[in-house]
Amino acid sequence: MEADAQYNDFVGTAAADISDFLGSKYGDDLDSFGKYFKIDETRFKVIGISIYGTDSFYISFLCVDKIKSTVDKEHIVSMSIDIENKKDILDFLFKRLHIVLHSRFDDKYPALDYDEEVSYSDFHETENEE
Secondary structure (H helix, E strand, O other): OOOOOOOOOEEEEEEEEHHHHHHHOOOOOOOHHOOOOOOOOOEEEEEEEEEEEOOOOOEEEEEOOOOOOOOOOOOOEEEEEEOOOOOOOHHHEEEEEEEEEOOOOOHHHOOOOOOOOOOOOOOOOOOOOO
16 A cells, blocks of 8 residues: 555655554564554554644554455455554654655656755745844
């Protein structure tokens, strides 16, 4: 599964490190999310996580449904998780989260790395400066 949005203006990649709490208590793999949220491991195997939205976002786990799967085809479900009362859920789940986006039509720059890291403030005058 790849991330998508209504118009897919930008596409990219993401990488994350699991939080120290989850990693030390449940393991540092996708199963740790399932264990923390008490997903039935006899029925579901967590194979991914999806985060969608911005200010009001939701999280779902991509899971293989072992009961509905057959020899010919694994049945994949997107299981939404209630995070309404968990304001800092991203900080809880991840120690680091890195998302890189590029123009969907760009075939050149997504394959390259940057040569130098600079600060925006070094090249931008503030409105109060004259």
